[in-house]
Amino acid sequence: MRQTPVYYYSSKSGMVKQFANNLNRPVFDLSERDIRTSVPDGPWVLLTPSYKTGNVDNDTIPEPVKRFLKNPETRRKMVGVMGSGNRNFGAHYQAAARQIAHISGRPVLFEFELQGTQWDVEDAQNILNDLDHELQRAHKE
Template identity: 30%
Template sequence: MKVVYFSVTGQTKRFAAKLNAYETIEIDPTAELEMKDPYVLVVPTYEAEFIAPVFDFLETGENQKFLAGVSGSGNRNFAELFVFSAKEIAKKYGVPLIYAFEFSGTKEDVDNFEEEVRELERKTTMVRAQQ
């Protein structure tokens, strides 16, 4: 499974750079990206206008179809608004919010995220095998 991410200030980009187990792909607002396999999306927490490229990406081709889960980065000081962008995407596209972390994440966050992605891969593989 691939990890697709979007970064505004560099926090999610730094998190993605720490991932060893998965190929990462950055959403580039100037280029169209179409996924052909299941992926996990990692997004920062910002108002929709700041992460509009994420929604453009999700509406491109069959990208919605291959979205397996979403993870969010944010600041816990914002209480109920912590990772609200990821929560909104999870709800809108009917996928699980698999992990939430602060800023660019810790080593523990990376390990936990990669474990969640492995679990999601297992579930995705089982569903495909049953079809």
């Protein structure tokens, strides 16, 4: 069965990268130009951090994520969004994932704080496995 790949962006802290690599499925780092300029070959999930801390002039969506989503074909193939955030951001917690989901009409599949916990990884793995099964079922119909 095809595992839905996760395309992610991680800051220098590496927390999102660590989470993505623990998902045990194909993951692609949007900080790499060749990945950011590619087009996924099928359904995919976005994993993005949020950085907005209350400054209204501070855009919450990381630039590499914006660049990747500029391609209409890439956007069409996105099936969901996962987000990493910091509860210290208050109302802006998970702002990037929620904004992208709202604009794209795709669901927020999972949210976690900072690098997440082992339970967050397990929950995300279960959600993605269920998504894989649902996409396979829908493809057969």
